[in-house]
Amino acid sequence: MSSHDLFPRFKARYDINNQEFSISGIVRPHSIDELASSLQLFKDAISGERGVLYVNIRRLKQMNNTAFQALSRLIIDTCRTRADLKFVIITSSVVGWASRKFARLSQIESNITVKEYDSEFYPGQSFLEEGGFIPILRTQTKMTWRHEREILPRHGMRPGIVMADICCGIGDFAVLAKKAFEPSRIVALDHSQSSLAYARRVAADFDIKGIEYVYGDASEMLLDGEQFDLVTCRHSLQIFNRPELILNELYRICKPGGRVYITNEKNSHCLGEPRAASIQWTYNEVAKLFKHFDMDVELGPKSRRYLLEAGFEDIKIESFMVTNRDGDPQDFADVIAAWENVYAGEMAVKRGDSPEFIKRFRQGFQDHIYSALHAKGYAGWPIWVASGRRPR
Known part of the structure; x- marks a missing residue:
């Protein structure tokens, strides 16, 4: 890989292994001369490739017309002289102007x-971010918070720190952390506009200050590196098809000596009594269902390996069981009912499962609810917690 620092505010890189030319930052030259080294790097990439050349602009915050015209001219001219080379321009909805602007090239x-x-990167988003799921997300956080409040100080949480909550969802965890531990600053980032809108409303309704809700792609965050003492990412790596990319970003924004804290599940270990066999069968099938959509709800015990491979040290890992005995058993039952509606509803139908399979699949969730509400029953949902320190 080669790279050129073109100007203090932007960079261009060419990764020969991935056939990818990328530009990041703010590209606003006064004249074309300021782009000479980056354009030469792009020409070198073009001359060395056949087939497909990827142009990655996911981290391109701003680009003026001088830069856009120079880059687009080079791409178009190449298309007209090189039938053996295609360009795939990769944008992000986080910087929506880029998608609109570069879409013109595909029309030419x-x-x-x-x-x-x-x-492509967020295969589970359409299943999980709809507004109707928000009450269940709040209930889930309420149930896990009873445990996490005691666990967090062992993983780097303390008053006065600068904290980021990545994939913050509806923002309820950030609010609870703010109230309980009083970080000096919290940046809460998520890819769902609807979830962030809800989070901002809640913060305004409760007059909560000190939380900055940011729209962003967790795999390509427009956040400066090495600025947070603690970075949290809860129940999220398991719904991304390439969690290592998220972890690389969590590592980047964490201060040396700071910690990254993650929580994930192993859904096949959900349990209940009575009707244990039916419950066990259904949650084994849940794991297979998520795998079909490139998600891994079995990731929990793999957390240590992922953190080590991302470069973290001093790995701490523990687990806890959320149960029907954590407060109102009806809360637990409501969570399972929501899972049934999504997993045995939209997801199973989209996979093409038969009515007979879906009927048995639903029965396991209903039996889990039965065990949660039974006077002598027990129902559990296991969570793995892990954190790692970024080396100094």
């Missing part, structure tokens, strides 16, 4: 394709 030349990376 058939060998140019523009893809918004987010839609």
